[in-house]
Amino acid sequence: MPTAPSPVSIALLLGLSFFLGLAFEDFFARSTQRRPGGIRTFPMLAVGGGVLYLLDPTHFIPFTAGLVILGAWLVVYYQAYVGAGGEQDEPNVGIVVPILNTHAYVLGAVALALPPWIAVTMTVAAVLLLTGREQLHALARRVAIPEIITAGQFLILTGIVLPLLPNEPVTTLTAITPRQAWLALVVVCTLSYAGYLAHRYWAGAAGGLWMAALGGLYSSTATTVVLARQAKAEPAFQRHAQTGITLATAIMYLRILAIVAVFNFAVARVLFLPLAALSLAGFICCALQYRFATAAKESSQATRLPASANPLELGAAAIFAFLFVAVSLLSTVVKSQFGISGIYTLAAIIGVSDIDPFVLNLAQGGVPGVANAALAAAILIATSSNNILKALYAACFAGGKATAPSAAVLALLALAGLAAAFAIAAI
Secondary structure, eight states, rough: OOOOOHHHHHHHHHHHHHHHHHHHHHHHHTTTSSSSSSSSSSHHHHHHHHHHHOOOOTHHHHHHHHHHHHHHHHHHHHHHHHHHTTTTTOOOOHHHHHHHHHHHHHHHHHHSSSHHHHHHHHHHHHHHHHTTTHHHHHHHHHHHHHHHHHHHHHHIIIIIIIHHHHOOOTTTTTTTOOOHHHHHHHHHHHHHHHHHHHHHHHHGSSSSSHHHHHHHOOOOHHHHHHHHHHHHGGGGGGHHHHHHHHHHHHHHHHHHHHHHHHHHHHHHHHHHHHHHHHHHHHHHHHHHHHSSOOOOOOOOOOOOOOOOOOSSSHHHHHHHHHHHHHHHHHHHHHHHHTTHHHHHHHHHTTSSSOOOOHHHHHHSSTTOOOOOOHHHHHHHHHHHHHHHHHHHHHHHTTTTTHHHHHHHHHHHHHHHHHHHHHHTTTT
């Protein structure tokens, strides 16, 4: 005998079907055409589906028969509805009505047979998709075909390539496995892609401090270059440029901490206090710059990061993967030849380029036999070296005076980072 449904599952069935019917009637409230479904129909369909499921929870014969009968009736209704011109002068709802009626019927069995979160999730998703019709269509019109292709490439990177890669080292020169290298690529590119999409499609992020904050997630170096150039071209933009350069670096510290925490929580614990302190210092300097910098009439022209720098393009992904493997091999050789001092030197050199491959290599154990404190110190050295580079960019691309305060702040943060690295290494 099947287990009798609990009062909670029955209440969930009725509550969710009522909620779905309420959203259905509210969505079609302004329509003159009556459609099957609603605040009474959906609960009855859900109860019917649940009872037919309970009659034979093994072979589902009554439930399937009821589903076939419902489907046949909906087909007949839909053909008559379309043939009568029911869509004239009304928004085209396609097959949403038959789908929602079927959803209500299936919901009865789902609420009684599966964990509650499944029934809640499918119902809430249906309501959001129904009521968000205009917003979703507007989004579809805004998204360009290349972005859809890029999303498909991301699914290839994560859903096809990643599971197929071996999780064993393929060479004795490094402990990093192909799957670890690809996972590092996916994590970094995903975080960068979030900032990239915000810059591209969120109008509020087109300029000012939002641009700088999201740029810290995407690339604080690229953000520094863009803002410095803008400060030189538009003197009225200097206040936001100075503040934005500092803000992007403050966000960068948190980004590095999050990336390390994903792969090596022990190293992230060592880095938490210094990186959080450096980020807080950056935020404070940012606030002071914004407060005391000379205010001028802001330019109406928005500034964006280069739209072509998509971090999920397969070419960019291949370059990152190559750099990750190359840095891993180089780190192992340097460690074997020069010890931990060689890793520190390499960290300082790597800082003048993209530090993500180096940071991820250390976090994933690409240099075996190194204590967590030493790994944390090397990461701090790399971020400090990168700040020196950004300080030079800020000074050179803006002509010196326009972003001199930001360049000085970046230099001070670099010195503070080096001091923290030496303190950690000495423990």
